[in-house]
Amino acid sequence: MFQQLPMYQRVGKTAFKKDLTNTLNLAEHLDHPENRFRSIHVAGTNGKGSVSHMLASILQSAGYKTGLYTSPHLKDFRERIRINGRMIDQNDVISFIEENQLFLAANKLSFFEMTVGMALDQFAKEKVDIAVIETGMGGRLDSTNIITPELSVITNIGLDHTAFLGETLPEIASEKAGIIKWNIPVVIGEKQEETTGVFLKKAEEMNAAINFASDGQFPEYYTDLKGVYQAKNLKTVLASVEALRKAGFSVSEEQLINGLKNVKLHTGLQGRWDVLQQKPKVICDTAHNAEGLKLVLQQLQQENFQNLHVVLGVVNDKDLSKVLPLFPKNARYYFCKPDVPRGLAAEMLQEAAANYELEGKSYTSVHQAYSAALENALDEDLVFAGGSNFTVAEVL
Numbered sequence: 001m002f003q004q005l006p007m008y009q010r011v012g013k014t015a016f017k018k019d020l021t022n023t024l025n026l027a028e029h030l031d032h033p034e035n036r037f038r039s040i041h042v043a044g045t046n047g048k049g050s051v052s053h054m055l056a057s058i059l060q061s062a063g064y065k066t067g068l069y070t071s072p073h074l075k076d077f078r079e080r081i082r083i084n085g086r087m088i089d090q091n092d093v094i095s096f097i098e099e100n101q102l103f104l105a106a107n108k109l110s111f112f113e114m115t116v117g118m119a120l121d122q123f124a125k126e127k128v129d130i131a132v133i134e135t136g137m138g139g140r141l142d143s144t145n146i147i148t149p150e151l152s153v154i155t156n157i158g159l160d161h162t163a164f165l166g167e168t169l170p171e172i173a174s175e176k177a178g179i180i181k182w183n184i185p186v187v188i189g190e191k192q193e194e195t196t197g198v199f200l201k202k203a204e205e206m207n208a209a210i211n212f213a214s215d216g217q218f219p220e221y222y223t224d225l226k227g228v229y230q231a232k233n234l235k236t237v238l239a240s241v242e243a244l245r246k247a248g249f250s251v252s253e254e255q256l257i258n259g260l261k262n263v264k265l266h267t268g269l270q271g272r273w274d275v276l277q278q279k280p281k282v283i284c285d286t287a288h289n290a291e292g293l294k295l296v297l298q299q300l301q302q303e304n305f306q307n308l309h310v311v312l313g314v315v316n317d318k319d320l321s322k323v324l325p326l327f328p329k330n331a332r333y334y335f336c337k338p339d340v341p342r343g344l345a346a347e348m349l350q351e352a353a354a355n356y357e358l359e360g361k362s363y364t365s366v367h368q369a370y371s372a373a374l375e376n377a378l379d380e381d382l383v384f385a386g387g388s389n390f391t392v393a394e395v396l
Contacts, residue, residue, distance in 0.1 A: 140178020333360025
């Protein structure tokens with residue numbers, strides 16, 4: 001899968017296809033697995049991964065056999081496809097490719113299209129009660145958008161992947177709004193001035209009941225996901241649970257509390273405000289666009305530490321003028337290139353960062369940069385690693 005075909009994570013733009021034909025053909029070839037289980041569809045710029053994992057954890061706690069499809073993975077491809085928190089078995093990955101190899105090759109399916117097909121096939125075969133399915137990048141033409149869910153969820157809209165989805169928030173919103181289906185309720189996480197009209201119009205066209213989570217009043221709940229930014233995601237999840245209860249799902253208060261408290265345990269989620277050790281304290285987070293990084297870096301400044309060490313690696317299609325100004329000047333930087341073709345050379349990142357008074361050294365790998373940060377850090381210091389999913393993956 002990795003070698004044969006382009007994969008957005010590795011090569012970027014050339015792997016991106018704005019067309020559902022391949023996925024629809026694959027679904028037909030697999031005898032429409034997407035129609036054999038119930039699902040929830042989650043899109044958005046930031047938070048869709050956390051929201052998907054929280055929902056899966058809650059549904060699992062409520063006794064439903066729960067599938068979870070997310071992307072990208074951090075360490076192991078199989079993280080993308082889970083049932084009740086267990087990753088898909090290696091043999092199931094192998095047999096899916098072996099059984100469908102001729103079709104996959106003949107139709108030149110992309111890495112993402114194949115993976116979506118594999119997930120849907122697995123969930124159907126394992127007879128899950130419900131699957132939480134996270135979109136890849138967009139919505140309307142995302143490979144996952146062949147499902148008819150019980151509920152659509154859109155967390156928020158930010159300026160990410162503008163080369164594919166549009167240059168403005170309303171343009172991006174209208175791509176993400178493509179997951180709103182006829183007569184299927186939709187929860188929007190955040191009410192944003194520029195995008196609200198887009199969602200209201202689409203919901204009206206599709207006769208879909210729409211609910212803005214940020215308007216809701218909810219009691220306080222505790223989750224084991226520690227990022228301050230999870231407060232917004234939590235509201236989105238609570239509004240979604242309300243909608244699911246209306247649709248006939250049984251989730252007791254106790255099951256809701258248990259699900260939120262044990263997201264990592266139930267789903268294996270990593271890389272969201274992940275505290276890896278104390279003395280020195282090490283935190284990593286996969287936030288990689290301006291909206292996400294802003295919240296993470298604000299929370300970082302609220303931590304107690306003597307010195308701050310930042311291990312930073314990014315991909316080459318990132319608009320650095322949007323993200324570098326957010327980073328604190330009073331930190332020591334360890335610039336590195338994530339080990340993927342899309343990784344930005346450490347020297348180029350160092351050079352760009354210098355324009356924003358961010359000082360440090362460049363290293364030949366994430367591993368070297370991280371080791372140097374740990375070596376230089378005192379017990380009272382803080383080490384933060386981030387900038388990209390890949391940087392975090394290598395640190396983990």
